[in-house]
Amino acid sequence: MNPLKRGIFVFTGLLVLTAIEYFLGTNQVPQILLWVIAIVKGLLVLQFFMHFNRLFDNDEGGHE
Amino acid sequence: MSSITSSAQYQKKLAINRLGLWLFFASDAFMFGGLLVARFYLLGNRRLELEQTLGLIVTVVLLVSSFFMNRAEVMISKGNQKGFQRSIIVTIVLGILFLAGVVGVEWQTAHFQVNEGAQGAVFYMMTGMHAFHVLTGIIFLLIVYRNGLKGKYTAEKHYAVEASANYWHFIDLVWIIYYPALYLMGLI
């Protein structure tokens, strides 16, 4: 996928999750739900913004 | 012949630098984790008395800045210098806005003082340490922006951009955990 487009998708996802989080939080739901959302958001950032996989790129391998 | 060797060398250095940066994140994450532990150990299921709207605004500001940071990195990897510079300057402005929101507004209007109980201690220390990282991130980005103007980065070689982007996203990641921990979790 075009990385620019992917960035927009991920960002939208993060925004939506934040909105859900805010809604849940202001209604005092069990903490665990908020943790799940926070971890999902974190994983999105790790994977798509921070490119965790690049860490395991071959030393001689190509560059995105 | 020599260009191939130098490219291979660059790739090797890249791998080394990446690992080093990620290890730094791992280390720093333990510090942020320790503060998170302190928040739950001292306050447990008690929610801090904070302004919800303001919290949401600064969170969104930081999220948008992360989006532009990602955009800047993608732009430079495609060789789009102008787009890279534009995106990075937006990121920096949003970062400064975030700082202003937390330190300038939130700190001044909070319902409690630094020295008022565990709540004050936890809130000011967590946001303070995070804000300190945001500040260093902004400095890092300013350096990258300046060097970008000088045309130091190419589509192939722009590790400094990648590193600053990763650092910025790491700060965002910390806030993704801290925001619910400070504003949303627990009972009032």
Place this chain on the structure above:
Amino acid sequence: MRKIWSIGLIRALIFQILGSAIGAGLLGLIRLAMGLSWKTEPALVVGGFIGAIFFMIGIGGFSGWWKMAMGEDVPEAHDVTEPEGIRRYFGFSLDHKVIGIQYGILSMVLLSVGGSLALIFRTELASSGLQILDFVQFNTLVGLHGMVLIASILMGVAAMGNYVVPLMIGAEDMAFPRLNAFSFWIAVPATVLLLSAMLFGGFETGWTAYPPLSVRGPMGIQLFFAGVYIVGWSSILGALNLIVTTLKMRVKGMKLFVMPIFAWAVLATSIISLTATQLIGLSFQLVMFERLLGMGFFTPSNGGNPILFQHLFWFYSHPAVYIFVLPGLGIISELLPVFVRKPLFGYKWVAMSSMGIALTGYLVWGHHMFTSGIEEYLRVPFMYSTLLVAVPTGVKFFSWVATLWQGKLRFPVPMLFILGAIIVFLIGGLTGPPSGTVSTDLHLHDTYYIVGHFHATMFGGFIFPIFAAIYYWYPKITGRKMNDTLGKIHFYLMTPAFLVTSFGQMQIGMLGMRRRIADYDPTLGFDTSHLIITIAGYLIGVSVLIFFINLIISAKRGEVATGNVWQSRSPEWSILPSPSPVHNYKGMPFEVVGEPYDYGLEGSNYVLPVNQTGQAD
């Protein structure tokens, strides 16, 4: 004058003093502008940190990075030409071997400082009653003895890691040479800060700095915190560098499981210090801010909880013990095969036991808090995890014994220290389980038993091995061997003296001698024991003094040794001449073709030089 100015260390120290004054003055002015009066404590903290930054500017620690930030080209570390001679050891050198030696010197300086502090309060303890010290002085000395030696051990570990690991794995240098030099030099102002705690009122809390005691009392504690905080960063950055070096810079053909075993130990150690060190920094930082701004982290009357500090603090300070001993145990495993002339028994198990100790190390911190009033449900799980450490440690001991079995043992000085290390560490290890089971620990906690146990693990796990390492790698550094006779005197004086102190401490501890008291009840009848411990302590001091003399005179007068003095298979001996050349293996490429410890296997080699066509000779 200009000549003195060109010595980096002196220039940097002057910068530090100036920086501290500037920092403190600026803070005073800012406070004045805000309408506040002068306060010494925040000025000390701010001055301390600014001083450390100025030190780094003075030594030139930021110049490379500053140029990078300004977009100028910065030469790669191996293209930097550095001045020859003794001078480069006092400046910002990027060569890992120079940095390793710098670490080593700092470690030995701190060792003698920390040891001397101990001798002072040991003299006080030689008989009951207060003779030469008052309470604050005594507590300051006890606390500084602990922390200065912890710094010394961290520096010693970094010294071994820095000097030896790149040579062992055939790397040209560390992964990040500038960061490497930075992490060494930042430790220098940190130790200055740490020691200056004595000048600003001292502190009463011991090295553990438990609040609420550390929240009140003399403000020397702030300098102590600042010093430890910066030493912590030195340790974190050094560990980061070593991990990347071991994972990414190995020579061709060196798979992880054919690395010299010492590299495994350093890897395991570095993983702990990379991560856990943050928590001691954080815990001290929180107390620092509690003192400065009245934040309510640890004072119950302000909403805090002192137990939180202990959790954060021990989450580092227990694994820290493994940071200290793992490299030492690695040295034992590394050197034993050389002197036994047969393979290391169970290489993979020994390597994995290092990792095992490192990982279980994260799970056991609560055993320091069995009596401190932690949550009741935590005590039994922590007892299980604590005793679990015995399993990987046992694997190491059994493997060492199996390595010794049916070998052909030689006994040069390094081997003596290795054997001493095994015995002393055995005693340290075996005295652990009684304090690891909760019910017996209810009696032992905070007594001299713990002091004895702890010193046995530190001597067995670090002091003996690092002496072995110095005797062993000294020819690699200087091209000369250390004096044999002096080395043997050192060993045969230090070992019995140490055993006496350790046993004595454990015995009176079990009988009721508390830790960290300046005076003890004469009716308990500990006077004689304490006198003997003090005398033995002085003997250790004398033996180390002999070692220092040996270290210095052998550099000029020692027996010349340029080849493979110990007949080791490791590349730094079998490929490299002594003293080791500036760019390590440049011009001497080699390749790993076999197993590291196959002593006695006909026709086997660990490493072979590669000729220009790329074929192994």
Place this chain on the structure above:
Amino acid sequence: MKHIVIVVILVILLTFGTYALLQGIGLLPAQASAQAVTIDRMFNLHIMMISFLFSLIIVFMGYSIIVFRQKKGDEGFGKFFKANNKLEIIWTILPLGTVIFFSYLGAISLAETRNVEPQALNVDVTAGQWYWSFDYPDYGITSDKLYLPVDRQVKLSMTSVDVIHSFWVPEFRVKQDVLPGENLVKELRFTPTEKGEYTVRCAELCGGAHAYMNSPVIVVDDAEFTDWIDSELGNLPQDPVSKGKRLVENNGCLGCHSVDGSPSVGPTWAGLFGSENVMLDGSIKEVNEDYLHTAIVDPNFDVPEGFPAGVMPSNYADLFSEEEIQNMISFIQSLK
């Protein structure tokens, strides 16, 4: 094989030798509580284990050092063997089992030391820089010495007024840190079994005079303990006048009322009882028991001339029992 046999024999001999030595030199102080018995049993197990493992390693090492040393001129290698996974698994599994077993024993022994007896004597302990203070809430006694009846469990509820201290009597073996903070009151239970004088020593570095933070602990039999309680209680005032004196001294009454006739915020008590005073409303009242009672529980009902109303707290009816109020009145009466 010959080597192994010799080594095994030596290990057994050294194990017994080490154990006998460690038992012989006297490692533990006198055993003076029920908990000490349990804990010492655990210590004994540990000492056995230590003796065995110490001998195992030392004998193998010593034997190798003596027997397998390099002969002069022999530059050869040792016997070539590299690994034995079976052996490695054995010496992983066996210690693992031992460790789990020891932890299990440790947990049981911990549970035994924490055994709760319903008849336990309650003592509230307060620690501070640098003193111990012991409250017996059931008797209303405060003492700087800890008196305990023998063979009866004592439950200490401990709190600190400043920093962390730690309660430790070596002869009782058990130890518990004393933390500041109302929500961090820590409990410690033990049953003294030997009469005698012991010392509680603070075991957690608490600054300055930490070394001297000791207090006597005196274990006596039941009869002596009752005597001690009685004598302590005997020190308490018995007659109403002295009781009343204590009450007014401890509750701040004397801040406003003098007892020697000197003027103050409120009327002096000297010569008050039986006198006749003009009230704010102009009436004249005699100060008798009824008047004083009203003046204490409802001070604004009848305020004498020359003194402002609304100064004296009006909640004393809630704070004091009727008997206490009577005692205070008796004290004021005694000042006429």
